Amino acid sequence: MNLSLHSSPHMKTDNRVNRIMLAVIFALIPGILACIHFFGWGVLINISLAIITAMAAEALMLRLRKRPIKPFLLDGSALVTAILLGVAIPSLAPWWIPVLGAAFALIIAKHLYGGLGYNPFNPAMVGYAMLLIAFPREMTLWLTPELHDLTFLDNLRYTFLEQLPANWTLDGLTAATPLDAVKTQLAQNLTLTEIHQGSTELFGMISAHGWEWINLLFMLGGLVLIYMRVISWHIPLAMLTTLFLVSGLFHLNDPDAFTSPLFHLFSGATMLGAFFIATDPVTAAATNRGRIIFGIGIGLLLYIIRTWGGYPDAVAFAVLLMNMAVPTIDYYTRPRVFGESRD
Amino acid sequence: MKRRLWHFHGGLRLPGHKAESMQEPIQTATLPERLTIPLQQHIGEPAEPVVEVGQRVLKGQMLARASEYISVPVHASTSGTIAAIEDRPIPHPSGLQAPCIVLDSDGQDEWIEHAPINDYTELESSALRNVIREAGIVGLGGAGFPAFIKLNPGPRNVVDTLILNGAECEPYITCDAMLMQEQPRKIIDGLLIMKHALQARRCIIALEDNKRNAHTLLVNALHEHESEFIEIIQIPTIYPTGGEKQLIKVLTGKEVPSHGLPLDIHMVCHNVGTAAAIADAIHEGKPLITRYVTVTGDAIGQPCNLEVRIGTPFEALLEQCGWRDDRNDEIIMGGPLMGFTVDNPAVPVIKTTNCILSWPTTKEQQTPMPCIRCGECARVCPAQLLPQQLYWYARAKNFDRVQDFNLFDCIECGCCAYVCPSHIPLVQYYRFAKTEIWAQERDKKKADQARERHEFRQQRIERKKQEEEERKRRKKEMLKKSQGDETGGEDSKKAAIEAAMARAKARRGEKNSPSGDKEDA
Ligand code: SF4
Ligand code: SF4
Numbered sequence: 075m076n077l078s079l080h081s082s083p084h085m086k087t088d089n090r091v092n093r094i095m096l097a098v099i100f101a102l103i104p105g106i107l108a109c110i111h112f113f114g115w116g117v118l119i120n121i122s123l124a125i126i127t128a129m130a131a132e133a134l135m136l137r138l139r140k141r142p143i144k145p146f147l148l149d150g151s152a153l154v155t156a157i158l159l160g161v162a163i164p165s166l167a168p169w170w171i172p173v174l175g176a177a178f179a180l181i182i183a184k185h186l187y188g189g190l191g192y193n194p195f196n197p198a199m200v201g202y203a204m205l206l207i208a209f210p211r212e213m214t215l216w217l218t219p220e221l222h223d224l225t226f227l228d229n230l231r232y233t234f235l236e237q238l239p240a241n242w243t244l245d246g247l248t249a250a251t252p253l254d255a256v257k258t259q260l261a262q263n264l265t266l267t268e269i270h271q272g273s274t275e276l277f278g279m280i281s282a283h284g285w286e287w288i289n290l291l292f293m294l295g296g297l298v299l300i301y302m303r304v305i306s307w308h309i310p311l312a313m314l315t316t317l318f319l320v321s322g323l324f325h326l327n328d329p330d331a332f333t334s335p336l337f338h339l340f341s342g343a344t345m346l347g348a349f350f351i352a353t354d355p356v357t358a359a360a361t362n363r364g365r366i367i368f369g370i371g372i373g374l375l376l377y378i379i380r381t382w383g384g385y386p387d388a389v390a391f392a393v394l395l396m397n398m399a400v401p402t403i404d405y406y407t408r409p410r411v412f413g414e415s416r417d
Numbered sequence: 418m419k420r421r422l423w424h425f426h427g428g429l430r431l432p433g434h435k436a437e438s439m440q441e442p443i444q445t446a447t448l449p450e451r452l453t454i455p456l457q458q459h460i461g462e463p464a465e466p467v468v469e470v471g472q473r474v475l476k477g478q479m480l481a482r483a484s485e486y487i488s489v490p491v492h493a494s495t496s497g498t499i500a501a502i503e504d505r506p507i508p509h510p511s512g513l514q515a516p517c518i519v520l521d522s523d524g525q526d527e528w529i530e531h532a533p534i535n536d537y538t539e540l541e542s543s544a545l546r547n548v549i550r551e552a553g554i555v556g557l558g559g560a561g562f563p564a565f566i567k568l569n570p571g572p573r574n575v576v577d578t579l580i581l582n583g584a585e586c587e588p589y590i591t592c593d594a595m596l597m598q599e600q601p602r603k604i605i606d607g608l609l610i611m612k613h614a615l616q617a618r619r620c621i622i623a624l625e626d627n628k629r630n631a632h633t634l635l636v637n638a639l640h641e642h643e644s645e646f647i648e649i650i651q652i653p654t655i656y657p658t659g660g661e662k663q664l665i666k667v668l669t670g671k672e673v674p675s676h677g678l679p680l681d682i683h684m685v686c687h688n689v690g691t692a693a694a695i696a697d698a699i700h701e702g703k704p705l706i707t708r709y710v711t712v713t714g715d716a717i718g719q720p721c722n723l724e725v726r727i728g729t730p731f732e733a734l735l736e737q738c739g740w741r742d743d744r745n746d747e748i749i750m751g752g753p754l755m756g757f758t759v760d761n762p763a764v765p766v767i768k769t770t771n772c773i774l775s776w777p778t779t780k781e782q783q784t785p786m787p788c789i790r791c792g793e794c795a796r797v798c799p800a801q802l803l804p805q806q807l808y809w810y811a812r813a814k815n816f817d818r819v820q821d822f823n824l825f826d827c828i829e830c831g832c833c834a835y836v837c838p839s840h841i842p843l844v845q846y847y848r849f850a851k852t853e854i855w856a857q858e859r860d861k862k863k864a865d866q867a868r869e870r871h872e873f874r875q876q877r878i879e880r881k882k883q884e885e886e887e888r889k890r891r892k893k894e895m896l897k898k899s900q901g902d903e904t905g906g907e908d909s910k911k912a913a914i915e916a917a918m919a920r921a922k923a924r925r926g927e928k929n930s931p932s933g934d935k936e937d938a
Contacts, residue, residue, distance in 0.1 A: 081757075081842050081844060081845040081848075082749075082751075082753075082754060082755050082756055082757060082829075082831050082834075082844060083753060083754040083755070083831030083834050083835050083844065084747075084749055084753040084754070084756065084758070084774075085431070085588065085753040085754060085835060086834070086835055086837075086840065087835060087836055089793075089836060089837075089838045090838050090839075090840070091786050091789060091838050091839055093838070094789075094791070094838055142784065145784050145786065146786070149786060151789075189787065190786065190787045190789065191786075191787030191788045191789050191790065191839075192787065306792070355789050355790045355791040355792065356789050356790050358790070360790050360792045360795065360803070360805065360806075361792070361795060361803070362792075404806075408803060408806075408822070409795070409801050409803070410801060411675055411800065411801050411802060411823045411826050412425070412426065412662065412666075412672060412675070412799065412800045412801045412802075412826060413662065413672045413673050413674045413675035413676075413677065413800075413826065414674075414675045414823075
C-alpha cells in the first residue's frame, strides 16, 4: 500500500501571495477614490487600460515562457503593478500611454528578468519612468484638481480619440502639479512666499490642494497594511522620516527657497511611494535593518532629485536607484545567526 | 516568585490540537502477534544481533548488542520466537528497508529476571552510564541520540544545569504531557539519577504554560528538599520552544554557540521520557521496550495515547484507535511540523516514535510560487537565518554560499515553510543541500583517503625500491668483496703451486743433481 509522501511541515498557514496582493489592492482603494474625485474618471480609465494590458501581457509571457498560466495570473501581482502604474499616470492621457507603460512593465521589467520574484526593479516604476522619459508632454499634463467637469464620456473620448468637448482646451484644463509649479517658479528666482501669493489655488491646508487628500488617504491605506502585517513599518517610516528631516533642515535654514517638510510629505507620490511602491517585497531589501537603509536611501534621493534634479517628482527614480543597491544592502545587513557571537 | 524568562527570535503560535488525544488516560496497546524490531533506532551504528532465528526469547532479553561507541542494544518487547533477521520497511524519511529482528509473540509476555539497582548513588558515573546504555535508552524526544553519551560530560566539563525538556511544542503530540501527568514521580526519579551521573549543580524541568495539569502534578510530586535544586518552570507556548537551543535561551538567556553543544555553556538537556526510561532501568531493572505514543489526527476515530511495545506495527495502533483506513489518508510519524510521512502502515514503532498522525491528504497540493522576498520566513526563523537566501543558494546548488548563510544552524523546524505565502517547500531544499554537502564531504574524505592510500602505497613502493636497490648494492659489494678474497685465494694458490713446483724443481734438482752429477760424472 502506498500512501502519499510529503515533505514536512505538513501544516501551513493559508497565507498566500494572492492574499497579500488582494490586501494591497483593498488598501489602495481610498487613495484611488480621492484621485478620481480630484482628477476625474480618467484615473479609472487609465487603471482599467493598464489592468487589461498587464493581464494580457502576463498571460502572453507566461505562455511564451511555458509557465502555468492560471496560478501566476491569479497571484495578483500583475494586477497590483497595473493599478500602481495606472494611478501614477495623469488622468487625461491618450489610451496608448497606460497600454505602453503596462506592457513595458510586465514584459521588459518583469518577465524578461524571470517573472515574479526575480525582477530586480519595481515593474510599475520601470514602466512609469519609461513613459516619463519617452513622453514627457503626455506625462505632465495633469488636470487642475476639481476645476473641471468632464463627464466619463468626455474623458473616454479624449482617451481614445484625443478630442475634447467644444470650447475646452487642454491648456485651460490642465496645470502643472504643485511640485512642478513650485520648482519652476523657484528656478525663476521667486521666493516661496511670492509663489504662495501668486498661485493660491495650488495650495491646500497642509500642502497642495487635492494632493494632500490623496496622500492622506494613501497613508491611511498603508497604515492598515502595517496593522495587518502585510507590510512592515521599516521602509515607510525610514523613508518618510528621512524626507521630513532633510526637507525640514533645508526649510528651517531658508524657508523662502526650500519647501516645507509637510509639503514634501503630502504632495506628489510621496505616500503612494512610501507605503505601496517602496514596500514591494520583491524589489526591496529583505532584512529589517536593510529595509531601514533602503527607506533612508529613497527618502534622501527623493529630496535630492525633487530639489536639484530635472524632475518635479522623483519617487520612481529614487525607488529604482535604491533597487539597484538592494543586493549590496542585503549582503551587509545579514542578521546575527542564533549562537553566533555578538561582535 | 516569578522567574525571569527570555525570548528567542521568531517562532510561531500554532493551533495546539492537544485536547483531542488527552481525553482518556494512557492505555496499553494490544500485544501484536508479530513485532519487528529494527537494529538501528537511533543516531549512530546499528546493534549486532546476538540471537538466532528460531530461538525463544523472553521479554526484556537483549536481542542485539551495541556495536560501536555511538550505539545501544535492542531488547525483546515480549516473549516469543525469533522468526527472522532480515531487512524490513522501517519508519524513516527515505522509505528504505533496514535490518530488523522479527519476533513472533507467544502471548505469555514472560519477563526475564529484573536486576534493579538498590542504590545508584554508590555507583560510579561510568558504571551508571553503562547500565543506562545496556538498557538501550536513547533520547525519546526526537533524534534518539544514545542517552548515556549525553550523560557523559567528559572529564573537563562541569555541568551547571541539567534541563529536562517537557516542552512538547509541536501541535497534536501529547505523549510527554501524558507522561508528566501520569508518572510525575518517575520523571523526577530519573532526573535525580541523571543529576548524579552528570554531577549537575541544579536541575530545571521545563514545560509550556498550556500544560497546567502536568505542572501541578509535577510540583506536587516534588519532595520538599528536592525543590532546593529542582525548579519546575512554565514557559510560553511558542513553537519551537522545545528545541534544545531555543529552550535553553528561554530559560537562561544564553545561546548555545553556532555549531556548538549545550555542554559548551555547561548545560545538558534531556527529554522527560528519557528520564522516565532511566528510572525504569535503574530502579526496576527494565530495559527500554515500550514507550508512550500519541495516535491522533482527523483520520483517527479515538485519538489517544498508548503505551506501545517497540516493534508494534503502526497499523495495529491505528486500528486500535479507530483509523478508517482510507487510501487517501497520509500517515505521519512525529508532529505536523517536523514529522515525515510513511508510505507503509506496516512499519514498526521505534524508540523515537512519539506520535502517529493521520489525516486526509490535502488533495490539491498548492503549487509553489516563486519567492517574493516578503521576509516572512526570516521573521519567524528561530535560528535567525535568512531562509530565502538559503533557499536561493540551495536551489542553485551553490553549496559554499549556502553554508556561508549558516545552513547547518537550521534546525529544520519548518517555521519558514509554514508561513511562506509562496508555499515553497523550503525545508526540503535545506535537507537536500545538507545531504548533498555530506555526500560531497564523504566523497572528498574518500578521495582524500584514496589519495593518502595511493601516496602511502607510492611511498611504500618507493621505499621497497630503495631497499631493494640498497640490498642489491650491498649484495654486489659483498659479492665483490668475496670475489676479491677468491682472487686473492687464486693468487695464493698460484703462488702455492709455484712454490710447490719450485720446491719440486728444487727437489728434482737435488735429486737430479746427484744423478746429474752422476750423469755429469
Ligand atoms: S516566506 Fe517564502 S516568499 Fe517570503 S521571503 Fe521567505 S521564501 Fe520568499
Ligand atoms: S527550518 Fe531552518 S531556516 Fe526554516 S525557520 Fe526553521 S531553522 Fe529557520
